[in-house]
Amino acid sequence: MQLNADLTGQTVLVTGAPAAARRAIRRYRAAGATVHTLASPADFRSELLDGVVMVAAINDGDSGWLPLPETCRRRGVLLVNEEAAAPGGRVTLVGGGPGTDDLLTVRARQALLEADVVYFDRLAPHRNLTVLAPGAELIDVGKQPGHHKVKQADIENLMIQSALAGNNVVRLKGGDPFVFGRGGEEVISCAKAGVPVSVIPGVTSAISVPAAAGIPVTHREVSHMFTVVSGHAPLTDDEHLHLAGLGGTVVVLMGVGTLPQFTAGLRRAGMRADMPVAIVERGYSDSQRTTVSTLTGIVTAAGAARVKSPAILVIGEVVKLAHGCKETAGRLARLADSVGAQ
Ligand code: SAH
Numbered sequence: 001m002q003l004n005a006d007l008t009g010q011t012v013l014v015t016g017a018p019a020a021a022r023r024a025i026r027r028y029r030a031a032g033a034t035v036h037t038l039a040s041p042a043d044f045r046s047e048l049l050d051g052v053v054m055v056a057a058i059n060d061g062d063s064g065w066l067p068l069p070e071t072c073r074r075r076g077v078l079l080v081n082e083e084a085a086a087p088g089g090r091v092t093l094v095g096g097g098p099g100t101d102d103l104l105t106v107r108a109r110q111a112l113l114e115a116d117v118v119y120f121d122r123l124a125p126h127r128n129l130t131v132l133a134p135g136a137e138l139i140d141v142g143k144q145p146g147h148h149k150v151k152q153a154d155i156e157n158l159m160i161q162s163a164l165a166g167n168n169v170v171r172l173k174g175g176d177p178f179v180f181g182r183g184g185e186e187v188i189s190c191a192k193a194g195v196p197v198s199v200i201p202g203v204t205s206a207i208s209v210p211a212a213a214g215i216p217v218t219h220r221e222v223s224h225m226f227t228v229v230s231g232h233a234p235l236t237d238d239e240h241l242h243l244a245g246l247g248g249t250v251v252v253l254m255g256v257g258t259l260p261q262f263t264a265g266l267r268r269a270g271m272r273a274d275m276p277v278a279i280v281e282r283g284y285s286d287s288q289r290t291t292v293s294t295l296t297g298i299v300t301a302a303g304a305a306r307v308k309s310p311a312i313l314v315i316g317e318v319v320k321l322a323h324g325c326k327e328t329a330g331r332l333a334r335l336a337d338s339v340g341a342q
Contacts, residue, residue: 008032011051015041015065016058019166020084023116023135024056041065046075054078058085085135086114088168091159091190093183095176095202096124098209100284101132107200108172112136115170117162119155123174123205123310133170152182156189163195176204180230180253204228206251209283209312213290214322222317223249231255231262231313240265249316256309260299266315271295276319281311292319 012033014021021037028035036052038044041064049055055072057065057079072079092111097103104112104125112118112129115136120126122142129138139158141150150158155171163169177183177199190197206228207217217226225248229235232254235243243250244266255262256279267273275295279302282288293301295315 006032007053010034010053011036012054012056013038013048013052014056014058015044015068016084017060017062019088020060021056021058022088022166023085024058024082026116026137027135028056041068044068044071046071049075049077052077054080056080056082058082060084085116086168088116088166089163090196090198091163091169091171091186093171093173093177093186093197093199095181095200095204096120096126096172096174097203098175098205098212098284099123099125099282101125101128103203103208103284104132105200105202108202111170111200112172114168116167118170118172119159120172121174124172126172129172136170152185156186159186160190160193160195163190164193173202174205175208176202179204179206179228180232205283205310205312206253209280210251210278210314210318212283212288213278213280215278215280215314215318216321217249217251217314217318219318219321222321223247225249226251226316228253229255231258234258234261235265237265237268240269244269244271249314249318252313252315254309255313256302256307256311259302259313262313263295263298267295271315275315276317278314278319278322279307279311280314281307281309283310283312290322292322 007028010033012028013036014024014028015038018039025035025037038048041062055077057068059081069079094108094111109132112133115133118129118133118136119139119141141155159169159171171186173181183199187197210217218224225246227243227246227248228251231252273294273296277293277295277298279291291301291305291307
């Protein structure tokens with residue numbers, strides 16, 4: 001339940017077992033109320049209603065609460081019945097998609113609704129979390145490129161401790177948790193600590209960000225495969241050779257920093273100098289931008305445009321198909337003409 005009321009200065013009594021009542025307690029506190037709690041009906045005394053504007057009665061299955069509504073009625077205190085919180089003590093890794101709320105899956109939204117705590121990343125859709133995860137404490141563990149705000153081991157520890165304390169923990173990540181997202185490591189750590197863990201896949205930027213720029217990663221008779229590569233560290237010459245040899249689309253994540261090494265490596269491995277290359281920055285944001293050039297021209301073009309992370313690099317003939325992208329239309333038309341002329 002979402003609570004929009006401002007209860008500042010009001011006292012609310014939340015009744016019910018702590019595990020069942022934990023979300024309601026947090027919600028009423030967030031609404032500004034002074035929250036008193038009562039975990040067991042055996043401890044109820046009429047004085048507990050003194051100064052209380054409202055009782056939130058959590059249905060924890062204990063029949064001892066049955067006389068409570070009548071007592072509240074007699075004392076003129078409003079009583080609201082609420083369902084118990086979903087069982088906690090677990091971690092859900094949620095793929096948040098490429099950055100906008102409307103690319104969250106239905107299952108991801110449900111997990112956020114039920115969350116007690118959300119640990120979120122910089123590239124996950126986090127601007128609207130107060131609405132998407134109304135009952136949750138929101139913790140930013142985002143990493144700026146180059147410096148880690150919270151260390152990976154610390155994130156894992158925090159999640160595990162929070163789940164062991166009975167919380168329903170959501171780890172919200174950009175894209176899909178298992179695509180360069182360290183999701184696998186987090187699953188292993190939770191499992192080792194005996195914490196139940198599940199994974200909700202997300203829309204990966206590897207496919208969706210090229211699509212945002214009108215680039216299909218495969219296209220009949222143009223490319224029948226695509227390889228997703230991390231540009232976090234330079235590749236070996238062997239790897240460049242294999243990639244160039246495949247003849248399909250190459251999609252690079254985290255590749256802005258290693259762009260010169262990567263394009264030079266593919267060139268050494270025999271990839272055509274005029275192979276089309278696109279860099280799509282900040283996909284799905286208001287400032288999304290696409291820079292298009294060729295394998296040998298992209299480093300200069302990216303430098304001139306001051307291309308920055310986060311960005312996706314697409315190398316392959318499919319780049320020419322992006323006619324929907326106004327900004328690059330002129331350049332693409334010239335590229336298409338040059339292909340037509342070949
Ligand atoms: N698990 C994520 C990827 C994490 S690696 C996924 O499946 O999408 C982080 C990299 O993803 C960034 O450096 C960038 O290359 C890419 N990325 C994620 N979101 C992006 C976006 N909205 N626009 C451009 N690139 C993005």
